[in-house]
Amino acid sequence: MIIYGWKAAHLRSTQSKTAVCPSCKTQGSTIISVFSRHVHIFWIPLFPYGKTGTSQCQHCQHTMKVKQMPEEIKREYKNLKMDVKPHIWQFSGLVLISFLIAWGIYSSKENDKKNLEYIGAPKVGDIYEYKTESGYYSSLKVVNVSTDSIRVVPNEYEIEKKTGIYKIDKPENYGEFSYGLSKQELIEMFTSEEIYEVNR
Ligand SMILES: [Zn+2]
Structure with missing residues (x-):
């Protein structure tokens, strides 16, 4: 049985100075976070697969997914998202696979020799x-x-x-x-x- 799926790893969070919480109307209380998703097989990260995010109000704890964010927060989220890159370790599986392929080619050449x-x-x-x-x-x-x-x-x-x-x-x-x-x-x-x- 191959166990696979995707997971999200936190990249960066920022507190918005201007955003107004749609729930409690507090200004500047919203923390916006970006996560990088990656595909994994047997818990080994293979490669990054898009980004996702959330926002949370520090005052009333109101939490939103990207889809639920009002335009202003969504814009800040998009800016933050463009600024951050996935973690290097999220490419582990890809690096490992490339290494195995290179090793396979090398050992088959050695065997031919x-x-x-x-x-x-x-x-x-x-x-x-x-x-x-x-x-x-x-x-x-x-x-x-x-x-x-x-x-x-x-x-x-x-x-x-x-x-x-x-x-x-x-x-x-x-x-x-x-x-x-x-x-x-x-x-x-x-x-x-x-x-x-x-x-x-
Ligand atoms: Zn709030």
């Missing part, structure tokens, strides 16, 4: 995750490396989802049968994304 390095210099024990001819996913285990070729043992199982490879990547699933691949073929399989991940 790592894969390329491993494909270029295979080692016995490397596991290649690849797409099978039937559109499923399986793995190959490197059992021998020579100057210009390698020998791999195919996994005897295949699986529907890429993310499920770990379920079939077990020593007992690699049988006796093996075949050779030239390093050129290996690189081609990688550049065509038939092999899409190398684990070492």
Whole structure:
């Protein structure tokens, strides 16, 4: 369950010198406040979402929402509203999300680099995750490396989802049968994304 909604945080209050309270007719007793609303998910502020306000008479405690304010108070409220900016912390979620996206891009680039390095210099024990001819996913285990070729043992199982490879990547699933691949073929399989991940 995702808990989300919006909250309002106080920005600034000012006491009007001229406003007359519509309830008790006192002049200069009205305090006008501006709040910045923000959307939150699991109580983490995501981003600011408009402003709202209230006014309260210090004399009779009469409180009004923006809609209920007489023109004079509403004008003062609007001026105050233009003057204030949302709190920086109300952007926390947005900053966090941008950071996660940047981190995701960075780590996927690092992973590409790592894969390329491993494909270029295979080692016995490397596991290649690849797409099978039937559109499923399986793995190959490197059992021998020579100057210009390698020998791999195919996994005897295949699986529907890429993310499920770990379920079939077990020593007992690699049988006796093996075949050779030239390093050129290996690189081609990688550049065509038939092999899409190398684990070492
Ligand atoms: Zn009043």
